[in-house]
Amino acid sequence: xxxxxxxxxxxxxxxxxxxxxxxxxxxxxxxxxxxxxxxxxxxxxxxxxxxxxxxxxxxxxxxxxxxxxxxxxxxxxxxxxxxxxxxxxxxxxxxxxxxxxxxxxxxxxxxxxxxxxxxxxxxxxxxxxxxxxxxxxxxxxxxxxxxxxxxxxxxxxxxxxxxxxxxxxxxxxxxxxxxxxxxxxxxxxxxxxxxxxxxxxxxxxxxxxxxxxxxxxxxxxxxxxxxxxxxxxxxxxxxxxxxxxxxxxxxxxxxxxxxxxxxxxxxxxxxxxxxxxxxxxxxxxxxxxxxxxxxxxxxxxxxxxxxxxxxxxxxxxxxxxxxxxxxxxxxxxxxxxxxxxxxxxxxxxxxxxxxxxxxxxxxxxxxxxxxxxxxxxxxxxxxxxxxxxxxxxxxxxxxxxxxxxxxxxxxxxxxxxxxxxxxxxxxxxxxxxxxxxxxxxxxxxxxxxxxxxxxxxxxxxxxxxxxxxxxxxxxxxxxxxxxxxxxxxxxxxxxxxxxxxxxxxxxxxxxxxxxxxxxxxxxxxxxxxxx
Amino acid sequence: xxxxxxxxxxxxxxxxxxxxxxxxxxxxxxxxxxxxxxxxxxxxxxxxxxxxxxxxxxxxxxxxxxxxxxxxxxxxxxxxxxxxxxxxxxxxxxxxxxxxxxxxxxxxxxxxxxxxxxxxxxxxxxxxxxxxxxxxxxxxxxxxxxxxxxxxxxxxxxxxxxxxxxxxxxxxxxxx
Numbered sequence: 194x195x196x197x198x199x200x201x202x203x204x205x206x207x208x209x210x211x212x213x214x215x216x217x218x219x220x221x222x223x224x225x226x227x228x229x230x231x232x233x234x235x236x237x238x239x240x241x242x243x244x245x246x247x248x249x250x251x252x253x254x255x256x257x258x259x260x261x262x263x264x265x266x267x268x269x270x271x272x273x274x275x276x277x278x279x280x281x282x283x284x285x286x287x288x289x290x291x292x293x294x295x296x297x298x299x300x301x302x303x304x305x306x307x308x309x310x311x312x313x314x315x316x317x318x319x320x321x322x323x324x325x326x327x328x329x330x331x332x333x334x335x336x337x338x339x340x341x342x343x344x345x346x347x348x349x350x351x352x353x354x355x356x357x358x359x360x361x362x363x364x365x366x367x368x369x370x371x372x373x374x375x376x377x378x379x380x381x382x383x384x385x386x387x388x389x390x391x392x393x394x395x396x397x398x399x400x401x402x403x404x405x406x407x408x409x410x411x412x413x414x415x416x417x418x419x420x421x422x423x424x425x426x427x428x429x430x431x432x433x434x435x436x437x438x439x440x441x442x443x444x445x446x447x448x449x450x451x452x453x454x455x456x457x458x459x460x461x462x463x464x465x466x467x468x469x470x471x472x473x474x475x476x477x478x479x480x481x482x483x484x485x486x487x488x489x490x491x492x493x494x495x496x497x498x499x500x501x502x503x504x505x506x507x508x509x510x511x512x513x514x515x516x517x518x519x520x521x522x523x524x525x526x527x528x529x530x531x532x533x534x535x536x537x538x539x540x541x542x543x544x545x546x547x548x549x550x551x552x553x554x555x556x557x558x559x560x561x562x563x564x565x566x567x568x569x570x571x572x573x574x575x576x577x578x579x580x581x582x583x584x585x586x587x588x589x590x591x592x593x594x595x596x597x598x599x600x601x602x603x604x605x606x607x608x609x610x611x612x613x614x615x616x617x618x619x620x621x622x623x624x625x626x627x628x629x630x631x632x633x634x635x636x637x638x639x640x641x642x643x644x645x646x647x648x649x650x651x652x653x654x655x656x657x658x659x660x661x662x663x664x665x666x667x668x669x670x671x672x673x674x675x676x677x678x679x680x681x682x683x684x685x686x687x688x689x690x691x692x693x694x695x696x697x698x699x700x701x702x703x704x705x706x707x708x709x710x711x712x713x714x715x716x717x718x719x720x721x722x723x724x
Numbered sequence: 725x726x727x728x729x730x731x732x733x734x735x736x737x738x739x740x741x742x743x744x745x746x747x748x749x750x751x752x753x754x755x756x757x758x759x760x761x762x763x764x765x766x767x768x769x770x771x772x773x774x775x776x777x778x779x780x781x782x783x784x785x786x787x788x789x790x791x792x793x794x795x796x797x798x799x800x801x802x803x804x805x806x807x808x809x810x811x812x813x814x815x816x817x818x819x820x821x822x823x824x825x826x827x828x829x830x831x832x833x834x835x836x837x838x839x840x841x842x843x844x845x846x847x848x849x850x851x852x853x854x855x856x857x858x859x860x861x862x863x864x865x866x867x868x869x870x871x872x873x874x875x876x877x878x879x880x881x882x883x884x885x886x887x888x889x890x891x892x893x894x895x896x897x898x899x900x
Contacts, residue, residue, distance in 0.1 A: 649871075685742075
């Protein structure tokens with residue numbers, strides 16, 4: 194095929210986008226000139242001139258980039274030639290293409306343009322991605338379909354796994370951002386105004402406001418806190434709407450496709466064979482509100498770019514817990530085509546949705562694990578209370594005892610509740626294809642990890658764990674965090690779990706006190722290395 | 725894959741199951757090497773304490789005793805810790821897996837199956853070379869799964885790395 198150009202409508206989009214540079218630059222220029230006592234006419238002319246220069250510069254650059262960039266799709270590879278000064282030629286073999294992500298910000302959407310990012314998914318980072326910025330939307334969609342075509346299965350098979358319901362927005366404010374949000378927005382606003390040359394602290398408004406606050410703290414502080422929460426909640430709602438508007442998670446042959454974004458539309462693909470499990474994540478606030486979200490445990494996920502509003506592994510927005518479980522199960526049911534897990538039981542093929550690793554319930558951990566958490570909470574509270582008590586012990590400070598008392602009265606119940614909650618959160622289970630582990634209180638995570646995706650074990654036992662008869666079993670994997678832990682499980686139970694999850698791996702190294710050799714008869718004789 | 729052929733073992737007496745120690749230890753020369761390393765830290769610290777006592781204090785007896793105990797403790801630790809480390813540090817390579825144990829207060833056992841090993845590296849530091857020792861590091865696809873076998877005889881380490889590389893190359897799959 195012949196070499197093709199990017200869309201020439203990108204020139205128009207670039208000139209609109211350049212206004213983002215023009216506005217602050219011209220404002221700063223005009224303010225400086227007025228400060229230098231220039232006449233009004235000259236100032237206006239200089240401002241207009243600067244604006245024209247900037248737009249012309251951006252346009253010239255965009256035009257040069259457009260002229261120097263060519264791409265083509267041959268039967269074997271996708272190729273891109275680019276670079277104004279330094280010429281680059283990049284090519285990706287078509288059979289190594291793993292992801293085609295489409296992004297369109299509001300300006301590009303108005304012009305019907307889309308940025309296409311083609312990745313091989315193997316080593317996320319520089320050099321393995323090829324970006325076509327921008328293509329007409331229809332052409333981008335067609336390219337995506339061509340590149341990801343598997344051939345055997347007709348397109349459109351599978352359908353939606355999940356689709357946005359606006360009722361889910363009620364979970365959006367259930368995050369710490371709702372409390373920190375107002376302050377963050379103010380900070381951003383301050384920086385923005387600062388860029389335009391408006392400094393609140395020199396104008397005296399800030400001093401006035403501070404004086405007003407300190408004059409009537411009982412009225413002002415609750416008012417400020419309330420305002421902060423209102424702004425934070427509004428921010429969380431807006432962020433949810435922008436990130437998850439038009440959300441749709443669907444199954445295409447051999448991969449998952451996630452589409453979302455109200456203003457900036459994004460389309461992300463994830464190959465099923467890169468999937469090693471799912472995670473149900475429940476931060477404390479969201480959990481108390483009955484919500485949860487689903488994340489993918491997959492290999493080769495790239496790091497989230499700075500301007501992205503969501504974790505790249507996120508498969509769903511916050512939604513009702515039961516629904517999160519359903520979606521997670523359906524995603525788990527997809528499995529890894531081609532490499533049918535040897536652990537799957539007959540009749541449970543890669544497409545069966547009937548596998549629910551956690552529906553049967555998780556196995557709770559020994560009571561010693563709860564004791565550990567309670568002891569930790571008490572020690573932590575004591576560590577806070579003792580320094581708080583020191584001043585009132587050293588100096589006769591009227592009413593100084595109130596601080597350690599407050600720490601104890603508030604901290605102890607909270608600490609004990611968190612300890613009990615963390616213990617309730619501990620659990621594990623072994624499904625036909627997955628190892629399930631759950632932990633955490635402030636951020637509870639339930640992970641179902643594909644057993645065939647486990648690439649090793651790490652067993653850790655601290656001095657205190659040894660005395661309590663517990664250990665931490667950690668399954669290492671190429672996906673996600675790199676390891677997923679079963680925390681504070683009983684010694685024998687944990688080792689047995691590891692042995693059953695990946696048969697043959699840990700057995701040769703286990704020793705029962707019954708002195709019966711545990712090496713399976715089917716295994717070859719070990720080669721022992723002696724020094 | 726290694727676990728394809730393995731028969732599922734009968735459910736054992738769960739409470740009695742433990743991990744047995746790996747069969748091999750580091751090379752005996754490792755003790756001297758680790759002692760040298762520890763001394764590089766301990767001698768200046770002990771020396772500084774004694775010097776400070778001699779130069780900057782009025783050389784009272786009780787402070788002298790404290791300083792002496794501290795300095796002796798540093799040196800004793802530098803002698804004792806490598807011996808303790810040598811006792812707990814163990815490794816083993818079978819046809820199916822690499823298995824190590826380390827740690828004194830916190831015990832850490834690591835297992836990686838041959839079929840999932842991606843790289844095998846040997847490394848020798850300048851001082852380590854004087855003792856004829858080398859480390860072997862085995863990595864899997866996981867960011868958390870590197871296994872380090874420390875302080876082997878350098879010829880044994882090279883041979884081990886060669887064997888591991890041969891075995892892992894013979895295993896099909898992308899090891900993830």
